[in-house]
Amino acid sequence: MRADWFGPLVVIVIASAAISAxxxxxxxxxxxxxxxxxxxxxxxxxFSQMIIIAIGQMxxxxxxxxxxxxxxxxxxxxxxxxxxxxxxxxxxxxxxAAGAANGLFIALTGISAFxxxxxxxxxxxxxxxxxxxxxxxYGVDEGVKAFGTANIAGPLPWLLLPTAxxxxxxxxxxxxxxxxxxxxxxxxxxxxxxLSGISVRRAVILAxxxxxxxxxxxxxxxxxxxxxxxxxxxDDWLILSFAAPxxxxxxxxxxxxxxxxxxxxxxxxxxxxxxxxxxxxxxFLVQVVLGLLILWAVGxxxxxxxxxxxxxxxxxx
Numbered sequence: 001m002r003a004d005w006f007g008p009l010v011v012i013v014i015a016s017a018a019i020s021a022x023x024x025x026x027x028x029x030x031x032x033x034x035x036x037x038x039x040x041x042x043x044x045x046x047f048s049q050m051i052i053i054a055i056g057q058m059x060x061x062x063x064x065x066x067x068x069x070x071x072x073x074x075x076x077x078x079x080x081x082x083x084x085x086x087x088x089x090x091x092x093x094x095x096x097a098a099g100a101a102n103g104l105f106i107a108l109t110g111i112s113a114f115x116x117x118x119x120x121x122x123x124x125x126x127x128x129x130x131x132x133x134x135x136x137x138y139g140v141d142e143g144v145k146a147f148g149t150a151n152i153a154g155p156l157p158w159l160l161l162p163t164a165x166x167x168x169x170x171x172x173x174x175x176x177x178x179x180x181x182x183x184x185x186x187x188x189x190x191x192x193x194x195l196s197g198i199s200v201r202r203a204v205i206l207a208x209x210x211x212x213x214x215x216x217x218x219x220x221x222x223x224x225x226x227x228x229x230x231x232x233x234x235d236d237w238l239i240l241s242f243a244a245p246x247x248x249x250x251x252x253x254x255x256x257x258x259x260x261x262x263x264x265x266x267x268x269x270x271x272x273x274x275x276x277x278x279x280x281x282x283x284f285l286v287q288v289v290l291g292l293l294i295l296w297a298v299g300x301x302x303x304x305x306x307x308x309x310x311x312x313x314x315x316x317x
Contacts, residue, residue: 004249004261007300008268015271023278031278033155035270037225040159043266044218045237046244047170048211050262053245054174055207056187056254057113061102062215062241064124067234069095070219071132074229078139092216098124099212103205128231137229148224159221166214171259183207187254243269243290246297268293 020026045062052059073091076082082090098120105116150158174180185193186203194200215234223229246252247268248261272293273286 004258005264007249008247008261008264011268012264012271015268015275019271019275019278026274026278029155031274033151033157035267035274036155036160037157038270038273039263039266040157040163041218041221041225042240042244042270043163043263044166044214044221045241046248046262046266047166047259048214048218049241050245050248050250050257050259051170051183051207051211051214052113053242053250053252054183054187054254054257055204056190057106057204057207058117058242059099059102059208059211060114060117060238061098061121061124062211063234063237064121064128065095065098065212065234066215066219066222066237067231068098068124068128068219069216070223070233071128071137071229071231073220074137074140074223075131077141077144078137078229084141084144088220091220092213095212095214095216095219096209097212099215100205100209102212103208106208107201107204132229132231134231136231140223140227140229144224145227148221148227159225162217162221166217167259167263174257174259179203179206184255184257187251187256189255239287239290239294240269243294243297246294246301249297249301251301252298265297 016026025031045066048062048066049059069091072094073087076087076090077084102113102117102120105111105120106113109116147158152158152161170180174184182193182198183203183206185196185198186200190200193203215237218237219233222233226233244265245257245262247265248263249258250256250262269290272289273283275281276283276286276289
């Protein structure tokens with residue numbers, strides 16, 4: 001019961017049972033497919049922020065990086081007629097470069113990640129609007145459109161496959177690889193990590209580069225799902241990117257994240273959003289609910305830290 005994933009799992013089970021009791025269509029194959037499509041993209045957004053939380057920082061430019069990569073992906077297919085695979089690789093490279101630039105400025109200047117990523121948010125969003133003139137790209141390849149709507153089996157969409165691979169990769173990184181453990185050590189106690197011989201600068205740059213890559217991948221998948229390169233992609237990612245990891249047990253002070261908990265946090269947010277749609281409640285209330293969930297999750301995590309003490313720090317599940 002002390003596991004990070006247990007609380008969100010209980011919420012998911014109770015909420016699903018309650019919603020389906022009032023509206024049986026909640027468990028219909030179509031609705032499950034809609035939920036899974038949302039989870040496939042939103043989990044990548046949450047992972048993008050989770051990596052930065054692991055080092056005790058925050059990335060306000062997650063949405064701007066994802067949006068820039070998304071319009072680059074769609075634009076390269078429409079304007080330059082690049083094959084989808086090549087356009088995707090180029091878009092991912094843009095995400096890595098944008099994230100690494102954030103990390104490099106933070107590492108070299110020592111300026112707060114909040115300030116640096118706030119500035120880069122404006123820069124990357126400005127590039128987005130400058131390239132698109134606030135107009136969408138419609139020339140998305142038919143194969144990309146098919147990938148965004150096709151199912152593996154039943155209601156399971158193909159979009160889930162990249163997300164599942166990323167989740168396994170992140171678990172392996174933080175649980176089995178030195179680079180992941182170094183990032184957690186930096187988040188847990190930067191001074192102690194530096195005294196232990198860990199390169200704090202390298203860990204910060206790597207974390208931000210990975211964050212940019214995952215934000216870019218989320219943007220690419222969203223283009224496939226929407227079948228259009230919208231310049232507004234990423235504008236509403238910020239609250240979600242914090243909500244899911246925090247609900248999943250991540251410590252905002254750094255040093256502790258949970259991949260399974262973050263995925264379940266994404267599911268909680270998706271269920272709440274879908275419930276508001278099914279019951280015809282104002283969808284703008286989602287932001288209110290997410291804010292309350294963040295406050296609740298931070299309070300629960302703080303209580304766990306007080307009860308468990310130092311043993312609760314420096315781990316990834």
